[in-house]
Amino acid sequence: MEKLARILLAEDSKNEIELTLNALEEINLANEVFVVHDGEEALNYLYYRGEYADRPNGNPAVILLDLKMPKVDGLEVLREIKQDENLKTITVVVLTSSRMESDLMKSYELDVNAYIVKPVNFQEFVKSVKELGAFWAILNEAPSGSVSKMIK
Numbered sequence: 001m002e003k004l005a006r007i008l009l010a011e012d013s014k015n016e017i018e019l020t021l022n023a024l025e026e027i028n029l030a031n032e033v034f035v036v037h038d039g040e041e042a043l044n045y046l047y048y049r050g051e052y053a054d055r056p057n058g059n060p061a062v063i064l065l066d067l068k069m070p071k072v073d074g075l076e077v078l079r080e081i082k083q084d085e086n087l088k089t090i091t092v093v094v095l096t097s098s099r100m101e102s103d104l105m106k107s108y109e110l111d112v113n114a115y116i117v118k119p120v121n122f123q124e125f126v127k128s129v130k131e132l133g134a135f136w137a138i139l140n141e142a143p144s145g146s147v148s149k150m151i152k
Contacts, residue, residue: 005031005058005059005060005061006031006032006033006034006056006058006060006061007024007031007032007033007034007060007061007062007063007064008033008034008036008042008045008046008060008062008063008064009021009033009034009035009036009063009064010035010036010037010038010039010041010042010063010064010065010066010069010074010077011035011037011064011066011069011095012037012038012066012068012069012070013066016066016118016125017035019125019126019129020064020095020129021033021035022126023125023126023127023129023130024129024130026126026130027130031061034060037069038069038070038071038072039069039070039071039072039073039074039076039077040071040072041071042063042065042069042072042077043072043077043080046059046060046080046081046087059086059087059090060090061090061091062090062091062092062093063081063090063091063092063093064093064095064132065077065078065092065093065094065095065096066094066095066096067094067096067098067103067107068096068097068098074094074096075103075106075107075110078092078094078107078110078111078112079110082110082111088111091113092112092113093112093113093114093115093116093132094107094112094114094115094116095116095118095129095132096115096116096117096118097117097118098117099117114132116128116132
C-alpha cells in the first residue's frame with residue numbers, strides 16, 4: 001500500500017492546533033499531520049536539521065502555515081520554501097488571523113498557493129479547515145510524484 005504524504009501544520013497557538021486537527025479528523029483525513037510550533041522549527045523539519053535530522057524522507061504534501069509565529073515568521077518560512085528547488089513545489093496554504101493587505105500581497109508575491117483568514121467564530125473556523133482539507137486532498141491536482149489520495 002502506498003504511504004500517504006504528511007501534512008505539516010506550522011502554528012504556535014495550542015488552541016488553534018487542536019481545532020485544526022479535530023476539523024481534519026472529521027473529514028477522515030488519512031494523512032499524518034505533523035505539528036511544529038514556530039517558523040524555525042518548520043524550517044528545521046523541512047531541512048532535516050536538529051531533532052528532525054532522522055525524520056522520514058519526503059516533503060509534506062501540504063504546509064498549513066500561520067504567519068504570526070515566534071522565532072521565524074511565516075513570511076520568512078514561505079520565502080525560504082519558494083526559493084528552494086527541492087521545496088518550492090510543496091503546496092503552502094497560509095492559515096492566519098492577519099487581515100493586513102500587506103501580508104496578503106507579500107504572501108502572493110512569494111507564490112503562496114492560498115491565503116485563508118481564520119474565522120473568529122468556532123464553527124466557522126472548523127468549517128473552513130474542513131473545506132480547506134477537502135479541497136487540497138480531493139480536488140487539487142498535485143505535481144507528478146506527489147501523493148494525491150489523502151482521504152480514507
